Amino acid sequence: MDENIHDYEKASLSLEFESRQKYLDELRKQLEVLNNPTNTISSDEMIEQSREWYRIGHTIKGTAPILGMVRMGRVAALFAECWEWSYETNYLSGNDIQSQVQDCYIASRSLLNELQMEFEVNCKELLLEQKQAPLKEVLPSQLLGSRLLVVDDDRVLRSYLARKLRLEGYNVDEASNVETAIKLLKENDYQLITLDLMMHPQSGYEIFEVLKEDPMIKWLPMLVLSGRNDMKDVVRCFRMGADDFVTKPFRYEDLSARIQRMLLRHMEFALMAFNDPLTGIHNRRYFDLQLQVEVNRAQRYNEPLTLVIIDIDFFKAINDKHGHPFGDLVLQKFSHLLQSCLRNTDILARLGGEEFGVILPGITDLEAEQIMNRILEQVRREPIAQHDFFDYFITFSAGISSWNSNKSVQNWFQVVDYTMYKAKCNGRNRVLRTSYGMTRENPADLRLPSEKSITILIADDDRLLRTMLADQFRKKPYKLIEAQDGETAYRILVEDQPDICILDCIMPGMSGFEVLDRLRTEGTRAAKTQIILLSGRSSEEDVQKGLKLGADAYMFKPFSLIDVEMKVSKMLFAARSH
Template sequence: MKEGRRKYMVVLRTQLEQLAELSSMEEDQTTLDTALRLYRLVHTLKGSAPMFGFIRIGTIAEKLVRLWEWAQDKEQTVPKDISIKGEFQTALMGSSTLMQQLSMELDIYEQEYDLDEQQEQIVKHAPAIALGSRLLVIDDDEVLRSYLVRRFKIEGYEVDEANDVPNAQKLLREYTYDLILLDLMMHPQSGYELFEFVKEDPTLKWVPLVVLSGRSHIHDKVRCFYLGADDFITKPFQYEELSARIYSLLKRTKDFEQMAFRDPLTGVYNRRFFDHQIQVELQRVARYPASMSLVFIDIDRFKSINDTYGHHIGDLVLQGLAHLLQNHLRTTDMLARFGGEEFVIVLPGTSGPEAVRWIESVLEHARVGPVAQNEGQPFHITFSAGVCEWSKEMTVEEWIKYSDDAMYAAKQKGRNGVLLYSKGMSAVVAPELVPLKERRKTILIADDDRILRSILISKLQHLPVDFLEAVDGEDAYAILTKQPVDLCILDGLMPKLDGFEMLERMKEESSKPESLRILMLSGRSREEDLTRGLQLGVDTYMHKPFSMVELEVKVKQQLELT
């Protein structure tokens, strides 16, 4: 669209020149043919200009069309070379001002386009640090404040403004800022009034503070630095210098945050930041009472992922889950990696039941699609989560423990679920619910349909089983003859070696283990296929398309899972 507008402006300029030329014809050339050419030009402008966003030009052209429509009406009755001086001059007089407006509007559009181009170039080459950073400009000089806000926005920053200390305090309570610019000399309260408010508040004390001052007295500079200012800039100043200083401060702050408060593997906050920020959130709730919930998350059977596929796949899964969680958070929420495969999320302004509904929706996303892929192989997971709503009777340690207890209770109920903490939940795992050594069984899914394999793994992932995959009959045969498999979900029709041929080979070679169960899937419902499968050792049979609920029931029956 942008390229189209640019090209159309060139065409538009040419058309306006043609209009000017036609409207300045000598009297002996004021023929119907000239009038028709004028009419067609303005009619073209009326239809095409709005399509490229030149609405004002289209509106003016519409008025010109009405002035010259008479020429079209006369086209069938008057020879084109006949002079129509009177009507022509009348229409021309009405068009004069409108044609001037057309030219002026095009000039304005061209200027706006050039300004937009300049702004895009500025934003394009602006430091990446600006994108996503939010600034607060506090100054009672409306002209300077407005200028700074516009320049910062052009560079890509989000910017808010305040003209006095009370308005600044209100914004600082409502929003989170990456940097504050503060004018010292304001009325009725000076910028000094804000120092204590900012530096004593644990949610603000780490935010860089740049002082702008019309006084360059050394006493002011020293006092501001002792009070906690990160920089001091004297008015008047060059904007380019101010912009560079802000960039440097933000970059250093973000680099420090990345090293000190971020988990290097997943990029989310670490335990150190969580321990600090949880105190900040509780202080905020003490000042402005509201509900708040904590979610404790643990990936189901994460150890088996590391044992089966290696720690590099485990790392990919951790990164994938962190990304999934981050994508569903609000800006006010906080996600941190608590340790290992455990994550915690603080949800301000959220009740326990609301938090349960939210995390259940995230869990559904995890069930539906893979959280990671490696060399084309998808990896699906589920997780167990516990939720606890904050109450003022709790200590932080109790709040975390209750969320953890609810998560363990979700594990005991079969994993792949979310529970809200209730009194009496215990983190102690009941021995009758979790055996000392849980025997994990293996399912081989042999099907050339990659999507179907992925769906089956996703839907059965919550069962206490490991998965293997085969893309054809030869691949399935090699796996079944080389390693133990408890259940093979086998497609009847596959390339290289179909399911029936594979079973026949195993029967001939007596290579089918007695403990192996076969669940055959087929898109055909012929009686002879069913009979042939049973003769070859198929234990149960399902026709495509099939119910996933029924499939899970059959899988549990074959593996004797309760």
């Protein structure tokens, strides 16, 4: 470890010296521009020259102190202040502009002489000594290889930051303008971006709009660098989504520490928000976001994309026979097996219960079918876990379909989900591939084994909604009963004992919650009846309340009718299977 730190320190010192040398070469060119003004004729040319002088002064102000040239930065700040008026010229006439330029040129001449003197002094100092850089800490192992994007139109500062960050162990890309930055953001996956606000010709604010609108990069941490210590800029940046704001000039050590902390915190938040705590793989929230991301990517590059949904066969029996701790172990072992059989670019998530989703970029449905069959063969052949010193084997059912740009992402997911349940209906322990031809109006017909007459109660005071739901289920041989108030729903639940009850939370007489509470208190609910609670409020508190009172599932309004049908099919199939 000590040797690594020593090597890093030597490399850092060498980089400090080399960066100062390159910066002084760049500064020489900038001073030549300031010392040789163009003989301007028109007011527009005067304005453009004044703005160029302001940009040069503004750049020196931000970069020179970072490389140890603090006094040069102070002088440059005063120089830039002289020419800042050039960005607010709407109220000036041609004669006024000429007079203003003349006055500013006289006022800034002494400052330009000071910049020239500082330049010469720093050149001499560079030949005599290298200032010692402070000892750096070794980058935390979880951050090694993190990919960063440095966006700044100051070539010297951009190169300096990129090279310093690479020395610490990051992978770094550079962009000198907004257009290049946006292109890189869309083509690559980054963990953080540093953004200079004041660039030419577009400002850094343009990138905020891109981040906000693109689901691929909207969660990307952003650290803003600015040469203006303006509270309006700070507030605007934070409101637009910035995670931190640093004013030039800054100490590199401070910037490095901020970047490390932002990356570590983002990793912690992502772990909590997007990972399943039991298996350690991604959760449904992350899966849904990445599904849209991969669809966008597949459309942009015209590449194949395949979705797989996997469900462990007879998992409820595992929990019932061996207990939930062993069921959890099976889920963990199966997750690990899937991960070991997939590529790093594939996206695996636990969608809920014993159901898993896999996104396979660049893979056709035929190739995905071969991959899943190999995994299924391995699962059949090798025990997933041990229980009471006995090997325990499982199987799974999987549905597969490739992306079709003529359909929606939601419909695509439903197609694959239906295909997986069709695999279960056909005997489980198999992989089933389907074309993307099923539509919302023409869903796959999932026939339950040994299907008997099924009764569905639709309890809702909204007559139109009851009619729509009833029409959705009439294409199957179901017996449909309707109730427009809670009292009627309770009576039907007790007397007719339907297989499924779709129960609205808010109804006249008795609410859905009150119906559930009365069924639980009086013990009159039939064992076979499964209840889907409907709510117009997206409230986690309502969900927990409904589930505690005995609801089997929860759906928020508005919902698609096919989602309700799919939910009912799953519940009925699970009930018959177990």
